[in-house]
Amino acid sequence: MTNFTTTQSGAPLASDAHSLTTGPDGITALHDFALVEKLASFNRERVPERNPHAKGGGAFGEFEATEDMSAYTRAAVFQQGAKSEMLLRFSSVAGEQGSPDTWRDVRGYALRFYTTEGNYDIVGNNTPVFFIRDGIKFPDFIHSQKRLGGSALRDADMQWDFWTLSPESAHQVTYVMGDRGLSKSWRHLNGYGSHTYQWINSEGERFWVQYHFKSRQGVELMEAAEAEKLAGSDSDYYRRDLYEAIERGEFPTWDVFVQIMPYEDAKTYRFNPFDITKVWPHADYPLQKVGHYTLNRNPQNFFAEIEQAAFSPSNLVPGIGISPDKMLMARVFSYPDAQRNRIGTNYNELPVNRPHATEVTNYQHEGQMRFNYPDASARVYTPNSFGGPAADPARASEGRWESDGELVRAAQTLHSEDDDFGQAGTLYREVFTEESKARFLQTLAGQYGALTVPAIKDRFIWYWTSVDSGLGAKLIEAVKHGDIASADPVGVGE
Numbered sequence: 001m002t003n004f005t006t007t008q009s010g011a012p013l014a015s016d017a018h019s020l021t022t023g024p025d026g027i028t029a030l031h032d033f034a035l036v037e038k039l040a041s042f043n044r045e046r047v048p049e050r051n052p053h054a055k056g057g058g059a060f061g062e063f064e065a066t067e068d069m070s071a072y073t074r075a076a077v078f079q080q081g082a083k084s085e086m087l088l089r090f091s092s093v094a095g096e097q098g099s100p101d102t103w104r105d106v107r108g109y110a111l112r113f114y115t116t117e118g119n120y121d122i123v124g125n126n127t128p129v130f131f132i133r134d135g136i137k138f139p140d141f142i143h144s145q146k147r148l149g150g151s152a153l154r155d156a157d158m159q160w161d162f163w164t165l166s167p168e169s170a171h172q173v174t175y176v177m178g179d180r181g182l183s184k185s186w187r188h189l190n191g192y193g194s195h196t197y198q199w200i201n202s203e204g205e206r207f208w209v210q211y212h213f214k215s216r217q218g219v220e221l222m223e224a225a226e227a228e229k230l231a232g233s234d235s236d237y238y239r240r241d242l243y244e245a246i247e248r249g250e251f252p253t254w255d256v257f258v259q260i261m262p263y264e265d266a267k268t269y270r271f272n273p274f275d276i277t278k279v280w281p282h283a284d285y286p287l288q289k290v291g292h293y294t295l296n297r298n299p300q301n302f303f304a305e306i307e308q309a310a311f312s313p314s315n316l317v318p319g320i321g322i323s324p325d326k327m328l329m330a331r332v333f334s335y336p337d338a339q340r341n342r343i344g345t346n347y348n349e350l351p352v353n354r355p356h357a358t359e360v361t362n363y364q365h366e367g368q369m370r371f372n373y374p375d376a377s378a379r380v381y382t383p384n385s386f387g388g389p390a391a392d393p394a395r396a397s398e399g400r401w402e403s404d405g406e407l408v409r410a411a412q413t414l415h416s417e418d419d420d421f422g423q424a425g426t427l428y429r430e431v432f433t434e435e436s437k438a439r440f441l442q443t444l445a446g447q448y449g450a451l452t453v454p455a456i457k458d459r460f461i462w463y464w465t466s467v468d469s470g471l472g473a474k475l476i477e478a479v480k481h482g483d484i485a486s487a488d489p490v491g492v493g494e
């Protein structure tokens with residue numbers, strides 16, 4: 001036989017089906033190392049799921065920079081004509097690995113560009129804003145969206161308690177309770193970098209940017225009743241849809257745009273541009289096309305290439321930096337820390353995580369599962385006298401900004417038009433269609449119906465009245481008449 005099984009050390013196995021026992025009906029031998037190895041391997045198959053964004057799926061593709069962005073960034077990936085291999089992972093935020101794809105939620109939208117200057121990740125969502133604006137609140141936010149400690153059940157009171165006590169959430173919650181909370185598929189949603197990032201050109205000039213990824217498939221919603229049905233009948237609906245579309249040769253494409261703000265504008269712009277709960281209205285900073293990408297290749301192995309993919313806002317390249325957004329600064333620490341725990345110290349050596357279009361050269365050394373190593377003669381320290389690599393600040397082109405303040409714990413500075421509810425109200429009044437508004441009201445009424453604590457119910461009404469007084473009045477009417485029978489039950493808990 002030429003096609004035979006082996007132990008992990010490569011020796012032929014005697015059986016795939018029978019353990020070693022003292023006679024056919026006897027006890028099992030501990031020295032059956034083939035059995036022990038097989039069970040031990042099985043017992044270690046799972047790595048901890050992501051916390052949050054555990055449920056997802058993704059595919060590889062190619063990005064092409066079609067426009068001249070050299071006035072704004074020197075990043076090789078965004079120079080006109082550059083093509084880069086890429087990976088995109090979509091996800092839900094709150095649900096666990098086996099959770100239904102069509103529960104109402106924000107969708108994660110994590111991009112990786114394998115560039116000639118290192119891997120560049122944009123880890124965003126299908127909404128341009130977020131629930132909170134300081135990373136110190138993030139664990140509380142996620143706890144409130146997952147499960148109660150005792151019953152391990154999801155709980156509308158807990159979610160709305162957190163949201164209504166954190167009114168900076170109103171803009172994002174308006175998105176989630178609206179049509180963006182239930183997409184037709186992952187192919188039919190837009191992505192956003194959400195945060196403000198910095199671009200630096202070859203002259204060292206700096207700009208603030210926001211990314212937008214617009215689906216050529218269109219942005220389409222799923223009706224709540226359909227989502228609820230699918231949550232029960234096909235919990236992998238979005239994952240299946242993406243995988244099967246790519247297998248059929250229907251490759252989804254997104255156009256990449258940026259809004260660009262001159263560096264100095266940030267100080268006086270009417271909204272604090274480093275507040276992730278806000279957007280920059282397009283009238284102030286129009287969208288500028290950068291290029292497009294197409295997903296054209298399913299993973300060969302979901303675990304190796306999607307589950308072990310370690311996206312991080314700290315994966316930056318020359319000509320691109322972060323901004324003084326408190327959420328983003330916290331994330332830059334948090335993701336690699338989570339991944340060392342979730343996957344292991346040397347997670348960046350795995351094929352999906354290591355750079356594909358450049359080399360890794362540094363003096364990081366050893367650690368669990370390290371298998372990449374330099375020449376025997378290479379020094380393991382720097383500086384050295386043996387021609388080893390050294391940092392090149394001119395090549396790195398890091399993001400920078402001025403900061404000479406005293407250390408404080410304080411809310412970020414409000415700009416002239418900053419408040420918690422204003423942009424949420426604009427979204428409701430000026431962006432939602434009449435049909436969207438009707439669905440939104442029904443969803444909110446359904447959410448109200450799931451609340452049991454009077455103080456949270458009162459705050460719920462106050463919250464939406466603060467977003468829009470007309471909406472508040474309609475909501476009071478709807479819940480007074482018990483008009484919640486056909487509300488969106490899958491929304492409860494997301």
Ligand code: HEM
Nearest residue numbers: 050053089108109110124125130135138194327330334338
């Ligand atoms: C301070 C705030 C935040 C913290 C501490 C945080 C933390 C985390 C952690 C620990 C993970 C799991 C990473 C892993 O195990 O690989 C994760 C995943 C993720 N987060 Fe955040 N997050 C924050 C805010 C945000 C924001 C504002 C966005 C979007 C704009 C976002 C989008 C995502 C996405 C898309 C994933 C899944 C990435 C993937 O597909 O692997 N997060 N987050």
